[in-house]
Amino acid sequence: MFKKIIIIGGGIAGLALANFLKKSNFNNFKLYEKLEKKISRTTGIQLTPNAVRILDFLDSKFFLNNLFHKINYLSINPANFKNFSSKLEVRINLQNIVSDKMPYLTCDRNILLKFLEKDLSQKEILYNKQVIGTTKDHNIIRVKFSDGSEDYCDLLISADGMFSKSRLDNNIIKNTNFYAYRGIIKNFYSKYSLENDAIRLWLSGNKHLVTYFINNHNDLSFTGVSKSADKTIYSSEDVNYSIPFPADQFRSLFSSENKILRETLDTLHEVYRWPIFSLKKRVFYRDNQIFIGDSSHGTVPFQAQGAALAIEDAYVLHEQIIKQVSNNLGVFYFNKRNSRVRKIILRSHLNVFLFHLKNPFLIILRSIFFKIIAKFFLVKKLMFGWIFNYNPRSSSYFF
Numbered sequence: 135m136f137k138k139i140i141i142i143g144g145g146i147a148g149l150a151l152a153n154f155l156k157k158s159n160f161n162n163f164k165l166y167e168k169l170e171k172k173i174s175r176t177t178g179i180q181l182t183p184n185a186v187r188i189l190d191f192l193d194s195k196f197f198l199n200n201l202f203h204k205i206n207y208l209s210i211n212p213a214n215f216k217n218f219s220s221k222l223e224v225r226i227n228l229q230n231i232v233s234d235k236m237p238y239l240t241c242d243r244n245i246l247l248k249f250l251e252k253d254l255s256q257k258e259i260l261y262n263k264q265v266i267g268t269t270k271d272h273n274i275i276r277v278k279f280s281d282g283s284e285d286y287c288d289l290l291i292s293a294d295g296m297f298s299k300s301r302l303d304n305n306i307i308k309n310t311n312f313y314a315y316r317g318i319i320k321n322f323y324s325k326y327s328l329e330n331d332a333i334r335l336w337l338s339g340n341k342h343l344v345t346y347f348i349n350n351h352n353d354l355s356f357t358g359v360s361k362s363a364d365k366t367i368y369s370s371e372d373v374n375y376s377i378p379f380p381a382d383q384f385r386s387l388f389s390s391e392n393k394i395l396r397e398t399l400d401t402l403h404e405v406y407r408w409p410i411f412s413l414k415k416r417v418f419y420r421d422n423q424i425f426i427g428d429s430s431h432g433t434v435p436f437q438a439q440g441a442a443l444a445i446e447d448a449y450v451l452h453e454q455i456i457k458q459v460s461n462n463l464g465v466f467y468f469n470k471r472n473s474r475v476r477k478i479i480l481r482s483h484l485n486v487f488l489f490h491l492k493n494p495f496l497i498i499l500r501s502i503f504f505k506i507i508a509k510f511f512l513v514k515k516l517m518f519g520w521i522f523n524y525n526p527r528s529s530s531y532f533f
Contacts, residue, residue: 147427147444148293149250154452168264178355183236185442298429379407419464
């Protein structure tokens with residue numbers, strides 16, 4: 135059994151792990167976060183049923199809280215924005231895929247962070263603690279912070295994101311040449327559609343746009359992704375999530391003749407842009423240091439599984455810690471997570487290809503493919519069931 139665990143990073147992965155450990159009565163851990171708080175500007179996040187099922191372990195039926203918004207449909211508009219016709223829209227019912235009826239949710243990312251913070255004490259989560267180095271002496275890891283303080287543990291969990299300082303090897307970070315554009319439209323009411331339980335996916339050449347409501351106040355989240363010919367190499371210091379991007383440029387980039395999308399674009403006022411990165415390889419462990427979330431397997435976010443994978447990582451790792459898998463923990467964790475993570479990453483890259491088709495013939499084939507998914511339950515189950523029905527809380531998963 136580990137005597138003390140240090141978790142680096144107070145994002146979704148780190149907070150989820152801390153909650154799971156505490157829920158299972160393992161209390162000898164500390165979570166360190168470099169910022170004052172993770173709470174920031176409102177932004178949307180998707181919690182697919184595989185993530186909701188695990189979070190239900192912390193607070194049964196938490197999803198009934200009106201701070202979380204239920205999604206029932208995926209609406210795909212598989213055509214160029216300018217040539218869009220409602221007849222080409224594909225609607226996929228997401229309600230009958232999951233065997234245990236766990237919902238598909240969206241919310242403000244800050245709401246999820248508050249949900250994961252609420253049961254942690256000030257002694258368990260410490261803010262303004264930036265890691266500047268780690269050293270190992272036999273089975274003890276010493277963690278040094280920028281304020282001159284230190285702490286010790288026999289298991290270090292790195293949950294500090296794509297640009298992890300504790301991973302040491304940041305040469306594996308890859309520029310994808312994709313840019314993300316994000317924002318929120320407050321209190322959005324459409325003149326053309328009363329639907330608020332659908333995720334809308336708009337496809338057009340080398341770009342796509344996703345919109346969905348995140349609460350019952352009709353706050354609409356939008357995320358645009360475009361491929362750029364710009365080969366500029368960026369580092370973590372170049373990524374600033376708080377600098378506005380000109381809204382008119384965003385409207386021009388994602389311009390559309392579809393009345394619903396045009397109305398959405400005309401209504402938005404604030405847009406923020408940053409480059410998208412991924413990791414060239416997956417890193418799960420190094421000696422008695424375990425990596426979870428984006429620090430382990432950051433990839434292009436085209437399958438809405440970033441938060442879900444982080445939550446899955448945290449739950450699976452916590453289960454093995456509670457079951458006292460102390461010898462070769464990294465190997466056990468790798469064996470439990472590598473195959474699934476690899477499949478999710480492959481699906482994300484498949485979506486990169488599908489979402490950004492330019493050839494008219496391939497676009498028609500894509501439209502037919504989506505219609506087949508929507509029409510035939512077994513095909514839909516094949517495409518989404520293995521993602522949404524994943525259940526590490528089942529005892530059969532561990533034995």
